Amino acid sequence: MSTVDLAKTAAAAPIRGVAGARRRRWKLPFSPWHLVLVPATIILIFPFFWMIVTSLETPSEALRFPPDLTPHVLRFTNYSDALKAAPFGRFFWNSAVVALTTVACNLVFCAAAGYAFARFRFLGRGALFVLIMITLMVPFQVTMIPQFLITKWIGVNLLAGAGIGHIGALIVPNAATAFGVFFLRQFFRTLPIEYEEAARVDGATRLTVLMKVVLPLSAPALATLAALTFLDSWNSFLWPLIAITSTSASTLPLGLATFQGAHATEWTLLMAGNVMSLAPMMLVFLLAQRYFVRSVASTGLTGT
Amino acid sequence: MAASTAAASRRRSGAPPGEVRNRAMARSESLAGWAFVTPASVIILLFGAVPIVWSLVMSFQQNNLLSPHTPFVGLRNYRTLIHDPAVLSATEHTIVYTALFVPGTMIVGLFLAVAMNRQIRFINFYRTAAYATMAISTISEALVFIWLFDPSYGIVNYGFSLLGLPQQQFLNDPSQALFVVAVMTIWGWAGFAVVIYLAALQGVPRELTEAAAIDGAGRWATFRRITLPLLSPASLFLAVWLTINALQLFDEVYLSTQGGPLGATTVVVYYLYVQAFQNFSFGYASAIAYMLFIVILVVTAIQFRVGRRFTYYRS
Numbered sequence: 001m002s003t004v005d006l007a008k009t010a011a012a013a014p015i016r017g018v019a020g021a022r023r024r025r026w027k028l029p030f031s032p033w034h035l036v037l038v039p040a041t042i043i044l045i046f047p048f049f050w051m052i053v054t055s056l057e058t059p060s061e062a063l064r065f066p067p068d069l070t071p072h073v074l075r076f077t078n079y080s081d082a083l084k085a086a087p088f089g090r091f092f093w094n095s096a097v098v099a100l101t102t103v104a105c106n107l108v109f110c111a112a113a114g115y116a117f118a119r120f121r122f123l124g125r126g127a128l129f130v131l132i133m134i135t136l137m138v139p140f141q142v143t144m145i146p147q148f149l150i151t152k153w154i155g156v157n158l159l160a161g162a163g164i165g166h167i168g169a170l171i172v173p174n175a176a177t178a179f180g181v182f183f184l185r186q187f188f189r190t191l192p193i194e195y196e197e198a199a200r201v202d203g204a205t206r207l208t209v210l211m212k213v214v215l216p217l218s219a220p221a222l223a224t225l226a227a228l229t230f231l232d233s234w235n236s237f238l239w240p241l242i243a244i245t246s247t248s249a250s251t252l253p254l255g256l257a258t259f260q261g262a263h264a265t266e267w268t269l270l271m272a273g274n275v276m277s278l279a280p281m282m283l284v285f286l287l288a289q290r291y292f293v294r295s296v297a298s299t300g301l302t303g304t
Numbered sequence: 305m306a307a308s309t310a311a312a313s314r315r316r317s318g319a320p321p322g323e324v325r326n327r328a329m330a331r332s333e334s335l336a337g338w339a340f341v342t343p344a345s346v347i348i349l350l351f352g353a354v355p356i357v358w359s360l361v362m363s364f365q366q367n368n369l370l371s372p373h374t375p376f377v378g379l380r381n382y383r384t385l386i387h388d389p390a391v392l393s394a395t396e397h398t399i400v401y402t403a404l405f406v407p408g409t410m411i412v413g414l415f416l417a418v419a420m421n422r423q424i425r426f427i428n429f430y431r432t433a434a435y436a437t438m439a440i441s442t443i444s445e446a447l448v449f450i451w452l453f454d455p456s457y458g459i460v461n462y463g464f465s466l467l468g469l470p471q472q473q474f475l476n477d478p479s480q481a482l483f484v485v486a487v488m489t490i491w492g493w494a495g496f497a498v499v500i501y502l503a504a505l506q507g508v509p510r511e512l513t514e515a516a517a518i519d520g521a522g523r524w525a526t527f528r529r530i531t532l533p534l535l536s537p538a539s540l541f542l543a544v545w546l547t548i549n550a551l552q553l554f555d556e557v558y559l560s561t562q563g564g565p566l567g568a569t570t571v572v573v574y575y576l577y578v579q580a581f582q583n584f585s586f587g588y589a590s591a592i593a594y595m596l597f598i599v600i601l602v603v604t605a606i607q608f609r610v611g612r613r614f615t616y617y618r619s
Contacts, residue, residue: 030424030425031422031424031425033419033422033424034424034425034426036419037419037420037426037430040415040416040419040430041429041430041433041434044433044434044436044437044491044494045433045436046452047445047448047449047452047491048436048448050448050451050452050459051448051451054451062457063456063457064457065456065457065462066462066465067457067459067462108343109343109344109347110344112340112341112343112344113340113341113343113344113345115340116336116337116338116340116341117341120333120334120336120337120340121330121333121334121337122333122334122335122336122337122338123334125337128341128345131349131353132345132348132349132352132353134353134356135348135349135352135353135356137601138352138356138597139548139551139552139593139596139597139600140552141552141573141576141593141596141597142355142356142359142590142593142594142596142597143351143352143355143356143359144355144580144593145355145359145362145580145586145589145590145593146354146355146358146359146362147351147355149358150350150351150354150355151351172347172351173347173351174351175347176343176344176345176347176348177348178348178352180344181344181348206336206340210340231438231439234441235441235442237441237442237443237554237555237558238554238555238577241558242581252441253441253442253443253444253555254443256441256443256444256447257443257558257559260447260559267451267454267457270447270451271448271451274444274447274448277441277443277444278439278440278441278444281439281440281441282436282439282440284439285435285436285438285439286432286436286439289432289435292435292438292439293435293499296438296496296499296500297499297500297502297503
């Protein structure tokens with residue numbers, strides 16, 4: 001028995017040795033994970049790359065099959081042609097105004113409400129909070145038809161026809177969100193209450209406490225809410241599709257969809273428009289990547 | 305001045321001084337509370353809560369905007385919905401799409417996150433490439449993918465020809481269109497899944513994987529038995545979150561296929577949109593929306609119930 005065992009180990013040892021030697025001999029000068037990550041990254045980036053390539057080709061080059069991976073001449077006139085065919089500058093301006101105003105309103109309104117829900121005791125607090133939480137569960141499709149009718153009514157009757165079709169229709173219904181109120185309330189509750197009490201004893205009003213004590217301590221949470229709201233607003237499509245009827249009030253996604261409908265197979269023009277539509281957001285994202293990523297990651301942590 | 309008024313009121317109410325001050329403070333706190341919550345609450349209730357009730361009422365009405373009368377018709381919209389073959393096929397398409405999209409995104413995200421969870425050269429570049437898909441809007445994403453998958457001039461068909469595979473019709477083929485939509489949305493959500501899984505992987509304590517390695521576990525066994533269970537809360541979150549979004553698929557379908565070809569990509573929300581904003585059958589569309597809401601609630605509840613059994617929470 002024991003001799004067999006010994007023989008086995010004796011036989012096994014050299015094999016392992018050979019395997020080890022072989023592994024050492026074949027050791028790559030770089031981490032083997034690059035072999036996985038390089039193709040994966042090419043697939044992830046390729047749509048962006050191809051969009052830019054097509055946007056710089058002549059129409060006949062784009063329709064060549066098999067396709068050329070690089071254009072012969074860089075044709076920047078596609079961009080000016082796209083700008084002539086649709087007002088992308090206007091779309092960008094609308095998107096920026098809507099997204100920035102929505103973010104600003106959310107920060108102000110959600111911070112105030114979240115703080116009150118976190119710290120104040122007032123009649124009806126529990127009921128109101130539950131009501132707000134219920135709206136968080138309901139998908140947008142349930143509320144969109146009445147939201148359309150309400151927004152239209154406000155526009156026609158209170159704002160002299162401005163409401164629907166005006167970019168205000170994209171801002172007002174999203175000026176405060178249940179998610180924002182809930183998210184900031186949860187964050188405010190984690191702050192030590194002693195600072196706030198000390199400020200109150202020193203005679204500060206509640207508004208001053210919120211502005212001077214609580215909000216400076218809440219910069220990470222406010223940045224997260226701002227980043228998530230901005231991404232949401234910038235990329236939203238279904239509500240603008242319903243609420244906006246004119247080109248001059250279109251946001252980038254809506255304008256791009258209309259542009260695609262009008263120039264269905266003019267790929268060089270479409271891709272030039274597409275590059276212009278996503279370039280500003282991509283730039284903001286790459287510059288503030290760390291904040292965006294941290295914000296998105298935190299949604300996962302609150303979710304679990 | 306203030307002291308004398310306080311004294312006067314104390315004399316009148318006959319209450320001890322501390323209690324009066326407390327009651328006054330409580331009233332001021334209540335006032336402040338309402339002042340702080342009112343702006344946000346008005347918006348959320350007006351555009352979020354009122355519509356919930358309103359659309360429920362509408363789902364019991366015949367409401368098609370063309371006639372000013374909106375009579376109550378009881379459960380008729382719901383009865384029509386159950387027997388509507390278009391709703392049935394839209395539900396089928398939504399289920400098929402969800403079954404492709406959710407596991408697809410989770411597997412791609414997990415694979416990329418594991419590969420990217422190490423400090424090697426160019427790692428920030430690799431990660432940025434994945435994250436960048438988060439910044440692209442659904443419309444931009446769909447627009448570039450219909451070009452990539454164009455049957456005549458698309459680069460994907462060129463790739464197929466290089467591999468000796470037959471040319472495909474992709475979005476023009478009723479049996480393939482939904483797969484192409486799934487591919488583009490998986491690409492669009494890959495960055496999100498990577499962020500969630502990378503954050504979770506960074507929470508896996510190194511002692512545990514090292515201890516497993518010392519005990520003789522191979523890399524795969526360590527991943528399977530240690531890492532994967534520790535990632536289960538992130539997996540549950542992703543499964544729930546991606547499913548909710550998959551059931552609400554609209555943007556990509558609107559841009560790339562308009563529900564076609566031959567209705568092959570008409571998913572529930574697209575059908576709802578057509579009913580509501582092309583046919584203006586608000587009553588019927590509201591009934592569909594409520595059906596969707598209930599399906600989402602049930603599916604999410606099941607996922608949490610089943611998920612809890614497989615989810616491992618530390619501490």
